[in-house]
Amino acid sequence: MAAPAPAPAPQPAPSALPVTFRPTRTRVVLLTAGAVMFVAISAIGLLLDDLHPGERLSFILTALLFSGVLALLSRPKVVADETGVTVVNITRTHRLEWAEILRVNLRPGDAWVFLDLNDGSSLPVLGIQPGVAKAHALRDARALRALSESRTATGAPGPGPRPSGG
Template sequence: MSESTTPALPVTFRPGRTRVILLTMACVMFVVITAVALMLERLGPGERVSFVFTAALLSGVLVLLSRPKVVADDKGVTVVNITRTRRLAWAEILKVNLRPGDPWVFLDLSDGTSLPALGIQPGVAKESAIRDARALRALADAHGTGAERAA
């Protein structure tokens, strides 16, 4: 991939369809469980509150699952996974991997570890994930160790 095909910075990669599905399901589930709690006449106030609390808790889990993204800017990459966020300088990213069968992109780092980047996942939109992985790989090559080797 040449530099002319690298996206303009800053750019955010996230699984759009998956995010829409998860957030829609969170809203629908909250509304349905709350409506059931209000429609059941035998429930007391405490039981109704526990229904609503449970609905909020389950919806919160779905919102957390919709959180992953990868944000690339001039200085590096921010990887936002379900509960953790990690900021990386371009030089720390040695390789961007999305092999067949991988659930998401993995970043090989200069410290010898690998970081999953859940913001690019081929689950629902495989072509989009492949395109995003290639774009992130091109950015890493242009701004990271590939650019330093060329200089």
């Protein structure tokens, strides 16, 4: 019977603030795909001989729409500074003070980090997602957790023990 794996060492909080967390690989793939799709669809619309100007314009507008959707999907990020966290998801931005964040969670199987808030709600943080780069997301989640714990330890009373892991 094998011994259990040792718990990961606590991640030190980043020393230089502000710090931005974002799924870089996902962002690069989405923006590149958007640019390639825009060029390809626009080129097809411009190269087809039997199209009227309005039809050519509809190809370009459709390409622009697809590229815009991919740009929106590449938007998520988290910016931590001295006073709190700004969570930018696909269409909404949330500003949170450190005291509002009780826990930073990234459980096995989660698509992204969740912040447990002091009002009893939970906020998804799409800026840290383990889909493409799991090790990067785990490192970012631990760093955000360390920042949260270090900022709330000096201010408001803590919520109690936090679960260990990812």
